[in-house]
Every structure is written in C-alpha cells, then in structure tokens.
Amino acid sequence: MKRVVITGVGAVSPFGADVGSLIEGIESNRCAIKYMEAWKDYVGLNSLVAAPAELKNEKNIPRRKRRSMGRMGIFAAQAAEQAVEDSGFDKTILNSGRVGCIIGSTIGSPEALMETFEAIIPNKNIADITSMEFFKFVSHTAAMNVAQFLGISGYVMATSAACASSLQALGTAFDLIRLGRQDAVLCGGTEEVHPTVTGIFDVLFATSTKFNDRPKESSRPFDTDRDGVVCGEGSGIIILEEYEHALKRNAKIYAEVIGYHTCGSGNHISQSNKDAMALCMTEALNDAGILPGQVDYISAHATATKQGDVEEALAIREVFGDNVSVSSLKGHIGHTLGASGAIELIASLNMMEKGVIYPTLNLKKIALECEGPAYARDFEKKNIKFLVKNCFAFGGINAVLVCKKI
C-alpha cells in the first residue's frame, strides 16, 4: 500500500474566504454565529441563528465556469483553487487523469432547489427553468463544478452522507491513492446555509432555539446548556497526495493520513449510536496501526445536540479513556454539515503544526452526561503526533480519519 500525505488546504468559512481567516477567528475565540433576521418569515422555524459565510470575489471565476455553480459550488471552487495554489502543483498535472476530485455535500444547492420549485409549482410550469438550475442542485454539483473549473480529469465523485460527506470524501481519496489508482485527489466538502436546511433539523427538534437573542452563546458542544445544532456554511478542500509523488516535487507536507473507517449503525435513522461510533474509531485506529493511547487530540463531531454529544462522549470514553484531549469547533463556526469534516481537519492540522489545542467555544459547564473525556477548556500547548477527526451523520453513518505528523 502506498503512503498518503496532505499537501494542500483551502477553505471558505464563516470567518472568511481563506484558511488564514478561519484560523484567526478560532484563535481569537470568536463566534461566527448570527441572528438571521429574514428567517422570521418562515412559519414554524424556531431556530433563527446560523453561521453564514460571505460570498465574495465570485466574479474571479469566469462566467462560463461559474454559471453552473450555486453558492456552495462557488465556495468549493474558491477553496479548491486555494488548495491547488497552496500545494504548489503544476496545474498541468490536474489534466493528467492521475488527479481526482471528490467533494461531498448533504444535497446540492438548496437555494437553487428552492428557486426551481418556486418557478415550477405555482402553475406546474417548467418553461421558466433556466438551463443551469439542475447543475446547481444535483448531488455532485461541487465535484463536477470544481473538476470543470480546474480541468481535473481523474476520478470525479461526490460523497453524499450529510455531516460525514467530506470525511467520506477524504477517506475515499485516501483509499484510491494508497491503492495506486490516483496520484493525488482534491477532496472535501461544501455546504450552504439556508432556512430549509436549518428547518429540516428544526422539524426534528435538533436545532438550537434558546439563543436567538444571544447568538454568540450558541452552539455549545458538550455543555450543560447545549440545545442543538446551529448550521454553518462554507467549504474545506484538502489535497491528498501519494507520499513519493509529494517528495519528488518537494511539496510541503502537513501530515500523513494513516487510517480511515466508515460504517453504519444499522440502528436508527437519526439518533447517534455510541457502539457504532466506538467501532468506527476503533477500526480507524486499527487501520492506522496505532493504539488509542497514542492519540494526542480528537476533533470531535459534537454538534451540541442533546443526544449526539452524549453518545460521542461515551464512545470516546470507551475507546480512549480520559487521557486524550478533545474539542469541537462547532462553537466557533456552527455545524458546516457536509463541509465540517474537511474544515475542522484543516483547523486541526494547524493545531498540529503549532503544537496547540483549540478549546471548545461556549463550553462553560460540562454536562454531567458528557463527563469523561479530557475536554480542552483553554488553549493547551501540546505536541500533537496523532490526531483523530470524527464525523457522525444522519442515517447512522460514521466516519473517522487518523492523521500523523511527519
């Protein structure tokens, strides 16, 4: 099996349109969550908070390439362009057939979906649908648009597993490269804030509803006052590359990807399951060939739901005991759903590089039922040799990635 390393990163997040702004926002312990005034018009929507990202400089993408991109496609294209720039790739390699593009999201652009159905439904009329709406809302919108934008001719795929989408993209890319099928893959996820998306969580009583008047105090992973998900948006794109390929071109290496696992719970459509989570983490560690005690940091999924955080805390405690530092970044940027795995891994790689663990924002009092793991309560200096990234999605789908500092 070939070795796989991370050689480029790019992000658009609620803190700004690059990795630097993401890190600066987290390091300054800011919360990007805002009150969404216009959402008041939606009857029955109880959660009026979100972490939106600013759409800017989109016209730098030529119109012919941009016309098929919804908001999430633009975020992905911008993050992908940054990642390619960061990797130092000669762009001609993108068209070699040996470089792939795997980008996931929960669904295609909800804004485009809504515009389409708003046009069709009143008069059952499809004559006013523009040619590009379909390309904006298909499930593989980000993967195909980024591949078209950058001229990528290798594997082009979309992983669609809600909140585990981008980590599944990374895991799939990891497998393709270690099997020798691709030399490098741009992979990650993208997501769009939209009232219909928050509304889906709202219907299931999984959103934060008590902090509409104090948005900066939500979301609150593992906290006793946590009350649910706050949706965020943006994109994280990471370049995975075969190790020797990266060495030959003297690329900067952020970390080595050494283990991955994804599995279903087969248990419940929406509720998390600690046994399946623990199994996923254990199998990822087995794949990595390391023991739980060797892990220095876990970037938790922890979306601040009443039930999900408890299951994850129990699973972490079962697999790792109480010695491994744990934090969640949802308090800073909300839950960027399909993009969260990649965006939060990028932040975790920064922690690894700097030897510091970022704490969970808004975690003031650990909930009794979440006690056990070693939550980072403040910025902690720590040499991170091994880190684990968790993502757990609706449908009982779990994904865990393990990285090693080299």
Place this chain on the structure above:
Amino acid sequence: MNEQEIIDIVNAIFEDSFEIEKEELHEDKNIFTDLGLDSLDIVDLVVALQKKFNVKIRNDVRVRNIRTMGDLYNYVNLLNKEGLRPE
C-alpha cells in the same frame, strides 16, 4: 413598445444574465462567436425573454435562426408586431 425600448431591454438581459458590457452590444455582433454564448446560454436567453416580454417562445423555430444581436432585435420587434404572442 418602440424599437429602442426593445433594444434596451434585450441589452439589459445580456448585461445581467451574461455579464457582457453594454459597449459590446451592437446589432452586427454574433452572439456566439463575438459575445461567447453557447447553446446552454440560449436556453437562459429564451427564459429571460419570456419573462421580460411575457411571451412563450420556447418552441418557436425562429429562435434557432438568430445569430446576431440585430437578428435578435428584429425577432423581438416581430413578436411585438404580432402582439407578443408567437405561440
């Protein structure tokens, strides 16, 4: 609606939908080779014309013969004379 009003509305569609500068929009410009539109853009052009002029032209075969901005102005003028009801 006079001819100049029609030209202004059509040009506004090209500015808004296809991000083409007003200065580029002359009747002798070929909408494909000079202005860079393709077959997908024509679908969107038809949708925009339908909305702006309140017509249904999706299945009007005359659309297929349009090559220049002049052709397009003339076509909309014809629609106007027909009472903007080609179907």
